[in-house]
Amino acid sequence: MAMSHNDSVPLHPSSQSDIDEIENLINAAPATVLPARPQSPPRASIPVSSSPFIQSNIPPPSFHNKPPIPPPISSVSVSPAVLPVTDPNVRPTVSAEGFGSAPNTLTEPVWDTVKRDLSRIISNLKLVVFPNPFREDPGKALRDWDLWGPFFFIVFLGLVLSWSASVRKSEVFAVAFAVLAAGAIILTLNVLLLGGHIIFFQSLSLLGYCLFPLDIGALVCMFTSSVLLKVILVPITLAWSSWAAYPFMSAAVSPRRKALALYPVFLMYVSVGFLIIAID
């Protein structure tokens, strides 16, 4: 099998792949009776024929679990139908060994995708809600935005509020969900209309993750019936949420308009806080 050669003379990509092709045919010759009906490709190993990964095209993997940038589809096909492909990671490539297996998300097993998404949610949560060194550069911090985390937090908050309510549970849930979802969209539009530079989905993602402290507050409030405890706890979580949202929102707009961008965010969190306190 043509593993990557560290040739002293870098070959032209197309001639390298020609050599690969010939070598593959030679190596795989004994096993190449093509079945009368092409087998369905096994689930996690759709053959992606070797793209000779030209070194410069692959950026170094970022520190977070970023989905790898696909290489340009520039390969000459190396007759993958001939090779019984079992392991998608072992493929004739020219120069990808510097980065381990070829970074191709099309052939990874499903469990890998799930793990990748889950770890992304957790890392986003840690970045947004907890103190970390990247808060000063908001654009970089929430680079891998995703909407699963915010979706889960919004639904969770709605559910907790609905459980805490003794009457009209359905309405409480619907109102909470609609207010939070519409509020996030409107707040993002607000920033955009103020001439701020923010990416729509990134901001939605951020506002959703900042609900996490309020989620915790609502959960605790569900189990306690003491109003005093609620009145103390909710402002603390409210302050935490606002602190989490502050750097991103303020960095997005010009300094003169910072208050205009931040005030509605604060207002929304305050109203959610009131909703938590008021529900019994």
Add this chain to the structure above:
Amino acid sequence: MNQIQDTTISRPTENYSNPKTCFFHVIFKAASLAFYVLSALFVNSFVIVFVVTVLLASLDFWVVKNVSGRILVGLRWWNEINDLGESVWKFECLDQESLSRMNKKDSWLFWWTLYLSAVAWLFLGIFSLIRFQADYLLVVGVCLSLSVANIIGFTKCRKDAKNQIQQFAQQTIASRFSSTVQSAFSVV
């Protein structure tokens, strides 16, 4: 390549080559639609209807985007933010050889169920609009936006794939030509 063409011509029908994936692709869509429609008969609480339907719809979204898109049609799309802070939509597809090997039935199923489920949600939305049920409209709105997002993503991905194939074909021809010319000159 000729061998593959011969075998496909000689077999008039093929079965699904990824039955499990096709099953999952369809089951979540069908489950969320069915639950939403049947819940009016069995379930009193709107919260349960909302949560279960939206949960099934988002599971379906995830499965289509990450699993069945890859396996049934060899396409994938996502969004990234590059170093300049701009959002970039990335599309990824298998190379042409593998794309032409894709099972026709698989991809037929993929595209048709994608479109049909969006149309079904649209109808359900119109019904709830007519009946002035704002909260059920919320459910339908969420599910519809998830379906539409997948449709748009994969349609753009397919167009992008076609463009890439054309470019690649031109590029290959050009590079083959130049390498044969080079080798011809080196022999001489």
